[in-house]
Amino acid sequence: MRKAIDSHRPLALPSINNNKNQLKTQIERGQNTSHALFLLFLFSVGTMLYQTFFYSLLLLSLLFCCTGDESLPEVTDSEEAPMDKREREALYSAIQGFVGDSWNGSALYPDPCGWTPIQGVSCDIYNDLWYVTDLSLGLIYENSLPCSSSLQIKPELFELKHLRSLSFFNCFISPMVIAKKGWINFASSLESLEFRSNPGLIGKLPETIGNLTKLKSLVVLENGFNGELPASICNLKTLKRLVFAGNSFAGMIPNCFKGLKELLILDLSRNSFSGTLPSSVGDLVSLLKLDLSNNLIEGNLPQEIGLLKNLTLLDLRNNRFSGGLSKNIEKLQSLTELVLSNNPMGEVDMMGTKWGKMSNLVVLDLSKMGLSGEIPTSLTNLKRLRFLGLNNNNLTGFVPSKKLEALPCLGALYINENNLTGELRFSTKFYEKMGRRFKASRNPNLCQPFEMVKSESHKHLLPRGVKPCT
Numbered sequence: 001m002r003k004a005i006d007s008h009r010p011l012a013l014p015s016i017n018n019n020k021n022q023l024k025t026q027i028e029r030g031q032n033t034s035h036a037l038f039l040l041f042l043f044s045v046g047t048m049l050y051q052t053f054f055y056s057l058l059l060l061s062l063l064f065c066c067t068g069d070e071s072l073p074e075v076t077d078s079e080e081a082p083m084d085k086r087e088r089e090a091l092y093s094a095i096q097g098f099v100g101d102s103w104n105g106s107a108l109y110p111d112p113c114g115w116t117p118i119q120g121v122s123c124d125i126y127n128d129l130w131y132v133t134d135l136s137l138g139l140i141y142e143n144s145l146p147c148s149s150s151l152q153i154k155p156e157l158f159e160l161k162h163l164r165s166l167s168f169f170n171c172f173i174s175p176m177v178i179a180k181k182g183w184i185n186f187a188s189s190l191e192s193l194e195f196r197s198n199p200g201l202i203g204k205l206p207e208t209i210g211n212l213t214k215l216k217s218l219v220v221l222e223n224g225f226n227g228e229l230p231a232s233i234c235n236l237k238t239l240k241r242l243v244f245a246g247n248s249f250a251g252m253i254p255n256c257f258k259g260l261k262e263l264l265i266l267d268l269s270r271n272s273f274s275g276t277l278p279s280s281v282g283d284l285v286s287l288l289k290l291d292l293s294n295n296l297i298e299g300n301l302p303q304e305i306g307l308l309k310n311l312t313l314l315d316l317r318n319n320r321f322s323g324g325l326s327k328n329i330e331k332l333q334s335l336t337e338l339v340l341s342n343n344p345m346g347e348v349d350m351m352g353t354k355w356g357k358m359s360n361l362v363v364l365d366l367s368k369m370g371l372s373g374e375i376p377t378s379l380t381n382l383k384r385l386r387f388l389g390l391n392n393n394n395l396t397g398f399v400p401s402k403k404l405e406a407l408p409c410l411g412a413l414y415i416n417e418n419n420l421t422g423e424l425r426f427s428t429k430f431y432e433k434m435g436r437r438f439k440a441s442r443n444p445n446l447c448q449p450f451e452m453v454k455s456e457s458h459k460h461l462l463p464r465g466v467k468p469c470t
Helices: 001-008 014-029 035-064 083-097 156-160 207-211 231-235 277-282 302-306 327-331 377-381 399-405 427-437 450-453
Strands: 122-124 131-135 165-169 192-198 217-223 241-243 248-252 265-267 272-274 290-291 311-314 337-339 363-364 369-375 387-389 394-397 410-414 417-423 445-448
Touching: 014 302, 083 156, 207 277, 248 394, 277 302, 302 327, 410 427, 445 450
Parallel strands: 131 165, 165 192, 192 217, 217 241, 241 265, 248 272, 265 290, 290 311, 311 337, 337 363, 363 387, 369 394, 387 410, 394 417, 417 445
Antiparallel strands: 122 131
């Protein structure tokens, strides 16, 4: 390129340059000054025009050299935003399947990845062409494309070969079963798949979802799916989030979690899962949140649950767990929320658990579990505790009022419906702070100091349903 430019430099014009020098000499000597100035002006203008013309020709030649005649992939009509034509046709057909044939994208210029993109469609460049990478259908945003009541999943959806994220929000209202075919096409690209608030999605979740081995997030939230979970979901080794909450799944939880070492969130709440909690849950060594609440799971807590050292939330409320509190619970020292309420654990003495080891607890709900014994004083070492629910058990003995009041963050305390005895020794300042978030009623042998009950200024602060001491 350097040689080409050098070879096209302007040719030297010695005669012009000599005459130009002679004119300058005449001007300096004062000879024929007006005539000489005029001729010098003409020479200068002529030289500039010549050089301008030459460089224009040089630029055109360079542009011609850089433009080849190689065949290019077929792109959209606008060369300003190249998009593979087959990609655009597949996208438009897929969208028409969801919103209706009346939509044709004619208002989009130059294409879905151009200046007026479709809300819910994102693109990226591969080999100098735009391809769809994210597709969100349903009224996620005010200007999103609404789904038709007679929608269909067209096969063209599975031709979007670079799709990384696919989500459906409140799209499927009429009953529809998701087909098994097509999902394998996303095996090498799809990283996130979400079905949210689609009551019309019924039947089983396709086992072919297990082919999407690049998935990092699988969210199936508040739909109408039923039947058992396909064991193929345990093929998804790169998953970080797995949510099946709010459906009608039933049967046993697959005992195949051994390979999901990267999973951070597992939420199977609000279904009808039954049977026991599989021991392979202990292999989820990266897990931060485990929510199995509102199911029909029964039996003992597996000992392997103590291996979840990183767990911050464990919610097992409203199940049928029995057999008492596992000693392995106290090994979960990263827990901030432990919710075990409404499980028939049986006559379990709370004193058998070293609660002080779980110093990060913020929420502790052990209500409706049939627990017995006294309120452990080790609970008063939980300095971060905000919520303590011990109601509806068979707890006995005295209430460690002053130590519980000393907990700096405590904002809700429920000890009602037990067999606690003695006087409540909380201060009026404590009652004022707690308000109706403190309950101690239905403890037949528990009473309130007579002087506090007698005081008209304090009476409105006292918990309801606690008799005065006599």
